[in-house]
Amino acid sequence: MRLRLPEERPTEPPTGFKIAHPVLSQDGTRAGFTGVSLGGALPYGVVADASCVYGRRHRSPARRCDCGFHCVHERATAEALLCVAEHRAAVLLDITVLGTYIRFELGFRYARQRVRAATVGPCACGARAVALADAGWGRPGWRALAAACAGCVRGRTSVSLATFARLAGDGLRVVAGSGDPGESGDSGDPAATVDPGLPEGLGVPELVAEAALLQARLDWFQSRLARLEGGGAEQ
Numbered sequence: 001m002r003l004r005l006p007e008e009r010p011t012e013p014p015t016g017f018k019i020a021h022p023v024l025s026q027d028g029t030r031a032g033f034t035g036v037s038l039g040g041a042l043p044y045g046v047v048a049d050a051s052c053v054y055g056r057r058h059r060s061p062a063r064r065c066d067c068g069f070h071c072v073h074e075r076a077t078a079e080a081l082l083c084v085a086e087h088r089a090a091v092l093l094d095i096t097v098l099g100t101y102i103r104f105e106l107g108f109r110y111a112r113q114r115v116r117a118a119t120v121g122p123c124a125c126g127a128r129a130v131a132l133a134d135a136g137w138g139r140p141g142w143r144a145l146a147a148a149c150a151g152c153v154r155g156r157t158s159v160s161l162a163t164f165a166r167l168a169g170d171g172l173r174v175v176a177g178s179g180d181p182g183e184s185g186d187s188g189d190p191a192a193t194v195d196p197g198l199p200e201g202l203g204v205p206e207l208v209a210e211a212a213l214l215q216a217r218l219d220w221f222q223s224r225l226a227r228l229e230g231g232g233a234e235q
């Protein structure tokens with residue numbers, strides 16, 4: 001006897017939520033995500049096809065295998081995963097489920113996805129993120145990134161949220177999820193982030209000039225921050 005699941009023919013592709021770590025390619029020219037589960041070793045782009053993580057020759061999702069992309073139906077279910085210690089630096093992704101999918105009680109396992117939006121939580125210090133900065137770990141060829149505010153980004157390799165969105169491409173939106181509610185805009189402050197996209201072959205004078213520019217931007221940002229805080233806060 002062969003058990004068949006009922007087939008669905010939705011008029012619009014289903015949507016869901018998941019969490020992932022943002023990643024930046026070693027050369028700083030590409031951005032994507034890597035999953036938080038054991039099967040999530042391979043970074044993926046904004047629009048991506050699943051392949052069997054066990055290297056089996058079948059299409060994902062296969063009924064007798066647990067490979068394929070995963071997401072949950074409810075935003076709150078995905079947000080709950082961000083409470084887990086090792087997921088604190090992950091970001092929340094809004095997903096469009098494309099291609100074949102298998103529906104579960106909590107979500108989908110599926111063949112192809114588009115990441116529509118990434119919501120970046122606050123910096124580890126609690127302030128609103130303006131950048132995604134080197135998190136200190138990664139995959140071969142990819143650095144994992146984590147939310148950073150202007151005060152904590154310092155000299156780490158980082159990209160503004162807007163730059164991350166541009167490098168990831170395919171219409172991805174990247175927004176800072178929480179922090180100071182008085183702030184507006186989702187592009188971060190480009191003056192406070194370090195653009196890793198410096199051209200190759202810069203000599204010492206150019207690099208010195210670049211460093212001076214970065215220092216000037218940092219000084220400008222800190223003086224503005226000090227004014228906003230009434231000059232009372234420690235820097």
Ligand SMILES: [Zn+2]
Binds near residue numbers: 062
């Ligand atoms: Zn498989």
Ligand SMILES: [Zn+2]
Binds near residue numbers: 126151
């Ligand atoms: Zn911070």
